[in-house]
Every structure is written in structure tokens, then in C-alpha cells.
Amino acid sequence: MKEVFRHHEYIRVSYFRDLVEAAGIPTMLRNEHLVHGVVEIPIPEFYPNLCVMNDDDYQEAWEIIHKVLEEEKALPGEDVTCSKCGEKSPSNFGECFACQSAFNLEKSC
Numbered sequence: 001m002k003e004v005f006r007h008h009e010y011i012r013v014s015y016f017r018d019l020v021e022a023a024g025i026p027t028m029l030r031n032e033h034l035v036h037g038v039v040e041i042p043i044p045e046f047y048p049n050l051c052v053m054n055d056d057d058y059q060e061a062w063e064i065i066h067k068v069l070e071e072e073k074a075l076p077g078e079d080v081t082c083s084k085c086g087e088k089s090p091s092n093f094g095e096c097f098a099c100q101s102a103f104n105l106e107k108s109c
């Protein structure tokens with residue numbers, strides 16, 4: 001048995017458990033009972049964690065999880081192009097760094 005993912009939010013660990021299980025890899029959630037209901041325990045040793053039952057599955061499970069993590073990371077990192085001057089600013093900027101015009105982040109449908 002080998003641990004592939006650990007996080008203080010049970011819901012997150014549980015989400016990855018479902019993904020990995022869906023790929024046909026047997027897993028086990030540890031410390032799950034420690035977070036049900038009451039308070040989160042702020043000690044990483046007690047965070048819920050996801051393990052693969054067979055060490056051979058570790059690489060595949062790790063790839064499934066990290067693919068999702070990379071995709072999540074990529075989302076807010078996209079640059080926003082200013083409609084006035086065409087300069088690119090990071091998406092967490094509220095306005096263009098070059099001309100200071102506010103971004104219109106509302107999406108038209």
C-alpha cells in the first residue's frame with residue numbers, strides 16, 4: 001500500500017479517490033473518520049489521505065491526480081488581453097497593467 005495524495009479537505013481526497021477508482025485501481029482512504037463532522041485537525045499527519053492498495057498502481061494513480069492538479073493550476077493563470085491597448089495582463093489583475101482600463105470579465109453568451 002502506498003500513499004498518493006493527502007489533503008486537509010476530505011472532499012478533495014474523496015474526489016480523487018473516485019477518479020482513481022474509476023480507472024480500476026483499488027484504493028483506501030485513511031484518516032477519513034477523523035474529519036467527519038467536527039473540526040479539521042491542523043496536523044498533516046492526520047489529514048485524510050488516499051492510498052493505492054497495490055504499489056504497482058502508484059504511478060498510474062499519481063498521474064491521474066496530477067493531471068487534474070495541473071489543469072486546475074492552468075485555469076486562473078491565463079492572461080487576459082486588454083481590449084483597449086492589446087497588452088496582456090495576468091488574469092488576477094482587475095485592470096490592464098499598461099493602460100489601467102478595467103477588464104470586463106463578464107462573459108457574453
Ligand SMILES: [Zn+2]
Nearest residue numbers: 082085096099
Ligand atoms: Zn490596456
